[in-house]
Amino acid sequence: MGGDEGGDERHEGAGSEVKYSAVLIAGPTASGKSALAVALARRFGGVVVNTDSMQVYRDLQVITARPTPAEMGEVPHRLYGHIDGAVNHSAAAYAAEVTALLQELAGQGALPVLVGGTGLYFKALTEGLSEIPPVPDEVRAEFRAWAAERETGELHAELALKDSEMAARLRPSDRLRVMRALEVLQATGRSLASFQGSRRPGPLSGQDLLKLFLAPERELVRTRIDRRFDAMMAQGALDEVAVLRERRLDPLLPVMRAHGVPGLIAYLDGRLSLDEAVARGKADTRAYAKRQVTWFRHQMEGWTAASPEAALDVALSACSGGAWIAGSNPA
Incomplete structure (x- = not known):
């Protein structure tokens, strides 16, 4: 997992014990998650593990607010910036990476501190994922070429004709999810809904977890x-996006849809002013933060909510209740 480690040495508090197999820290973007993760990893000799679907991409450090090399030097960090932007990195692929990493950290006696804002990634780890067969590359390419010539409403109408159950579950304007449902149907001959009832356990299923x-x-x-978006612009976000634009990647790839990227590409293409592109990036990020809160409220049970100011005290109080045993992660 080259390029995403922050060192192997243990840090202050490495001898301290907590009663959990792992600590999970979620929340809306710009809520202070990373600082809390570093504080807990330093206190308990832990390793910060990325649980953000955009911060895995090597191409985008600034505009995804990925920790800097200096920040990652404070305590070990893993699964940051290790995936090329041309890859459609899925929740299933992420869960497989974490499964292997947990085995490694258990052998080191290091506490995993998983931090990020991607609810689906957390759900994949704690509850598992539906066992949906991968869509062959040739099927995906053929389907996307067909879909590129159609409006989202047409795609939803097509789904309604072929798979009324999934069509009823999806908003007609949700192009990506509508395409996913059609793609799976074309590749497998089965509704996506038929796969969603069965799950294989996640790597943290059944574990004693602190979830904040x-x-x-x-x-x-x-x-x-x-404020953070303005700071990212000052730190070179536009140059970073310009380099990504030159790769001419599929616009449906996750890296091309990172918040701020579509608007800045539109500016570089002459379709928006810079002020309009920045405003769009900020608005998209604010809307995403709202969706993050809604997701965790309705999709994720058993999490302890805390204000950023109180979160460290809440975590330290929870962790002081017993001993964390190295090697308690699943093999």
């Missing part, structure tokens, strides 16, 4: 998002 959700005030998040 940072819940700052909404207006504070909005302010932080806007």
Whole structure:
């Protein structure tokens, strides 16, 4: 997993014990998750593990707010910036990486501190994923060429004709999910709904986990998002996106849909002013933060909500209740 490690040495507090197999930290973007993860990893001799679907990509460091090399030098960090942007990195692939990493960390006696804002990744780890067969590359390419010539409403209407159950579950404007449902149907001859009832366990299923959700005030998040986007622009986000644009990747790839990327590409293409592109990036990020809160409220049970200011005290109090045993992660 080259390029995503922050070192192997143990840090202050390495002898401290906690009663959990892993600590999970989620929350909306710009809520202070990374700082909390570093503080806990330093306190308990842990390793910070990325659980953000955009921060896995090598192409985008600045605009995804990925930790800098200096920040990753404070404590070991894993699964950051190790995937090429041309890869459609899935939740299943991520869960497989974490399964192997947990075995490695258990052997080292290191506490995994998983941090990020991607709810599906956390769900894959704690509850497992539906066993959907992979779509062959040739089927995907043929389907996407066909879909590229059709509006999203047409695709949803096509899905309604072929798979009314999935069509009823999806918003007609949700192009990516509608395409996914059609793609699976074409590749397998079965509705995506038929796969969603069965799950294989995730690598953290059945484990004793501390699960924290940072819940700052909404207006504070909005302010932080806007300020952070301005800071990212000052740090070279536009240059980073310009390099990505030159790769001419499929616009449906995740890396091409990272918040801020579509708007800045539109600016580089002459379709938006820079002010309009920045405003779009901020608005998209604020909308995403709202969706993150909604996801965790409705999809993720058993998480402890805490304000960013109180989260460290909440975590330390929870962790002091017993001993964490190295090697307790599943083999």
